[in-house]
Structure formats: structure tokens, C-alpha cells
Amino acid sequence: MHLTQEQEKMLDGEYGSIVSRMMRLLVRLGDVYGAEKMVSIASVQVAGVSYKSIGDPGLEFLQDVAAEAKVRVLTFLNPAGMDLEDWRGMGIDEEFAQKQLAIIEAFKKMGIVISATCTPYLAGNLPRYRQHIAWSESSAVSFANSVIGARTNREGGPSALAAAITGYTPYYGLHLDENRQPNVVVEVKVELKNSTDFAAMGYFVGREVKKGIPYYRGIRDADVDDLKELGAAMAASGAVALYHVEGITPEAKEVVAEGIEKIEFGEEELREVYEKLNTGNEPDVIIFGCPHASLNEIIKISRLVEGRKARKPFWICTSRAVKEIAERMELDKKIEEAGGKIVADTCMVVSPIEKMFSTTAVNSAKAAHYLPGFCKQKVVFRSMEDLLR
Amino acid sequence: MKGRTIYPGKVEGEAMVSKEPIGFYGGIDIKTGIVIEKGHELEGRCVKDKVLVFPYGKGSTVGSYVIYGLKKNGVAPQAIINKETETIVATGAILAAIPCVDGIDIEEIKDGDLVEINAGEREAEIIIK
Numbered sequence: 001m002h003l004t005q006e007q008e009k010m011l012d013g014e015y016g017s018i019v020s021r022m023m024r025l026l027v028r029l030g031d032v033y034g035a036e037k038m039v040s041i042a043s044v045q046v047a048g049v050s051y052k053s054i055g056d057p058g059l060e061f062l063q064d065v066a067a068e069a070k071v072r073v074l075t076f077l078n079p080a081g082m083d084l085e086d087w088r089g090m091g092i093d094e095e096f097a098q099k100q101l102a103i104i105e106a107f108k109k110m111g112i113v114i115s116a117t118c119t120p121y122l123a124g125n126l127p128r129y130r131q132h133i134a135w136s137e138s139s140a141v142s143f144a145n146s147v148i149g150a151r152t153n154r155e156g157g158p159s160a161l162a163a164a165i166t167g168y169t170p171y172y173g174l175h176l177d178e179n180r181q182p183n184v185v186v187e188v189k190v191e192l193k194n195s196t197d198f199a200a201m202g203y204f205v206g207r208e209v210k211k212g213i214p215y216y217r218g219i220r221d222a223d224v225d226d227l228k229e230l231g232a233a234m235a236a237s238g239a240v241a242l243y244h245v246e247g248i249t250p251e252a253k254e255v256v257a258e259g260i261e262k263i264e265f266g267e268e269e270l271r272e273v274y275e276k277l278n279t280g281n282e283p284d285v286i287i288f289g290c291p292h293a294s295l296n297e298i299i300k301i302s303r304l305v306e307g308r309k310a311r312k313p314f315w316i317c318t319s320r321a322v323k324e325i326a327e328r329m330e331l332d333k334k335i336e337e338a339g340g341k342i343v344a345d346t347c348m349v350v351s352p353i354e355k356m357f358s359t360t361a362v363n364s365a366k367a368a369h370y371l372p373g374f375c376k377q378k379v380v381f382r383s384m385e386d387l388l389r
Numbered sequence: 390m391k392g393r394t395i396y397p398g399k400v401e402g403e404a405m406v407s408k409e410p411i412g413f414y415g416g417i418d419i420k421t422g423i424v425i426e427k428g429h430e431l432e433g434r435c436v437k438d439k440v441l442v443f444p445y446g447k448g449s450t451v452g453s454y455v456i457y458g459l460k461k462n463g464v465a466p467q468a469i470i471n472k473e474t475e476t477i478v479a480t481g482a483i484l485a486a487i488p489c490v491d492g493i494d495i496e497e498i499k500d501g502d503l504v505e506i507n508a509g510e511r512e513a514e515i516i517i518k
Contacts, residue, residue: 021483021484021486024396024483025479025480025483025484028395028396028479028483029476029479029480032476032479048450048451053451054451054454055414055451055454056419056458057414057419057451057454057455057457057458058451058454060454060457060458060461061454061457061458061484064461156450156453156476156480157450158453158454158480158484159476159480
């Protein structure tokens, strides 16, 4: 791989041993995937934040990095394993909390924004069209590539951190035009009524196309929340990092969607996904916000529950940034009066909810996919409107 | 045998060979270096100072951090030899600065063999003594 003088110096240790190892990691991954050079990146999203996921080995590693290095570009953080302020209110134990806070402290020392969200694009890290970035968090990768038209591969925690510290990522895969062409057309033959229908479709398509790049035809309209759910589901049931929607996503008119495989998504496929993802009946809790709820979703929920009392507790997971605005609008009060709460900085998949609940209701196919394995939950998968009715 | 360098270095040590893949997260105790995965062919053995030979890594991406932790705790293998190093082990070996080589026909190496590894920047040589 061709390296610039500065990149060579990083590799040779002139910027310290951590920078050198981080550059070596990127060079090696670049060699493996056939990159010819490095490319400068505008921003990073770092995953591997929850103590539940990375444990003591991750914590020690991050403390070592923090002792020596700082990030060079705007870097945001994935959700943690708890609300970083109101963890006691979530029922998190002291030991878990102290470890989680130590992880956060290490990231802060590196100069990383403690955004603790999987929707950085809703909280202040918004790349532009065609800009190179190095993001982890599969749902955010999908949104950035597809809805915004920025360019990133699916990074892991360490490779994203390495990109943040060096300011570079190897130039291969989805950074190149030729690798952004679709390889399967999805003909949508059913009317999608809400973002959960979009999630269900994403679950089906991700399973069918695996690592492919789908091109959707027949979607009349989709808002940002619909697309967020669609992409998250495809990245969970498959490994889809980029998709196109005719008439809606920015690169759809630049790519060629002819002469490739076609699949259909209709009434029957939609019903099949709902049947598969529903494994429980009576939920102990309802959780919204996978990926993290947008302000618009919180407004919708607060309208649906206003003046009513829910039979089950419900949580809305979101970023601290969105929660602050919701509080200023006093949406949190309406939600609390109905028996719900807004939880910031975390999500159901990365927090230890198995200690509290056994059946969880969600409106997200990504959550429905991961909850049985990671959190030993039975799942009720329905739309937000249905769950709150 | 010739292979590809994942992380460079020159070491000599006793081979510990696994025909099965190794998942470091939940598979090896980070404090002792002992293989703890139930039913694994290396279960109960300690990887410390060995030349650890296995086809490729498996399991959680947190495995990279476990490899790093083994090194910090002084119980890491001296070197790693793989058939094919995937990104979990590659990331771990690079971060922990453990010499690592892949592209090797690992069937040729027997458990207990004395192995010399010469891993340059790109190419590596393995000699069974």
C-alpha cells in the first residue's frame, strides 16, 4: 500500500507506540482487503462501548490508549450499557456502573464526544454526500452510506478507533464508486403502513441478500425514521451496509439497477416476518428506540399516550441530546404520567435487561433479532401505534 | 514454510497446536492464559509462551481485546501461526504486538515441535526444528 510521509512516520513510531500500532492495524487490514492507499476521513463513530460487550479486556485496552493518544477527527460514541446519569433509576448495580463509567472516562480523555448514541446523524455528527468517514455501528453505517450518501465500510470497534486516532482509513470497499452498485432489485408489492413495516421488510431482505446491495423499487414515500428502521434491520439479519431506494436515496439515480437478480416483497412476506419475530405474548416492558428514537418519534409517542395510563412500563431509548430537547418541550412529563420513561445513552440490547425482564415488546426488527440471544428475551414485535393502543 | 506476516518479529518456542478454531472471548482465561472453552481440544492447557497454532479465530470481536489482555497479564503466546488470520485475531495480534503469521499449512506442525518464526515486514518463514 502506498503511504504518505506522514503515514510512514506514524507507522515508524514517531507519534508514539499507540499511534504506530493503530496505523499498523489499518495498513494490515488495507493489505488484506486490497487497498492501494489511505484516505482522510471526516468523522468516526466508535462502537464497543458497553461494559457488557467489551468487559475488562476492553476497558484495559481503552485506558492504555487514552494514556497516550487523542483523536484527530470528530468522533462520536455508540450507546453505553446504562443511562450515564440515571443508572440507579434503571436498576443497574454499582459494580457494573463503575466499570462503565471508567470506559466512558477513557473515551473522554481521548477527546471523543460522549454522544452515547447509535444515531449520531440525529445528534450532531452529520457527514455530507460523498464524504469519506469511518463508522462502526451497523445501523449508522447503513444510514450514512444509503440515506446521506457518505462513504464508509462496516468498521469494528478497534478499526474505527484506529481511524479516529490516525485520521485515516484504508481506501477499499464502499469508499470506491464501483463497489456501490446494487446487485439485487427488491420489488415492493405491499403498502408499508409504518416504520415497523419497513423494519419487517428490512429483516426479510437482509436475510435474503446477506452482504449484498439491494435496490428498492415501488416505495412511494419513506421518512427518516422509516429508513432508519429499514437499514438497521438489514444490517442485523444480514450484513447490508448500503441500499438504494428509487426516487428517495441520493445515489439511486446514479447506479445501474438493470440486469441484476430480482426479489419480491409482498403481503405474504410481510406476514411471515411478523410471525417469525413474535416469540412472546404478554410483555413485561415495551421498549422503543432501536436505533435511538428521533425527536419526531418521541413527539408521536407523547401524543399517543397523553392523558392515558399504560398497563405495562415503557421505555424510549434515545441520545442525551434528543432527551434534553424532549425535556424542554415537557414531553417527558406526559410520558412519565402515562407510566413511561425516556432513557438516554443506552439501549435494550447493550444493557443488562435480562436481570429485570423476560418478555420485551419492541417496534424494531433489529431489537427483535438480537433480544432473544443477547438478552434471553421473548419478543413481541408490533408497531408503535399497536403497542400503545 | 513461507507465509504472510500479520505482525512481525523473530521468536522460537514450543508449538501448541489446535485443529479447531479458537474463540478468545470466553475461550481463554485472560488472567491465567488457560483454555476454558468446554470440550475444546486445548481445554485446561495454558497458552503462555507457546507458539499457538490454529486454523483461524472464531466468535466475538471482543476476542481482539482478550489477546491484548493476555499480553498485558504476561500470559500470552509468544507467537501465533494460522492457516488464515481473520480480522479478530489480526486486530488482537497487532494491538498486542504478538508476532503472527498466516498462510501456513498448519497440518505440518505437531504439538510440542520446536518452531522458529522469522516474520519480516511482509513475508515470514517458519522452521520446524
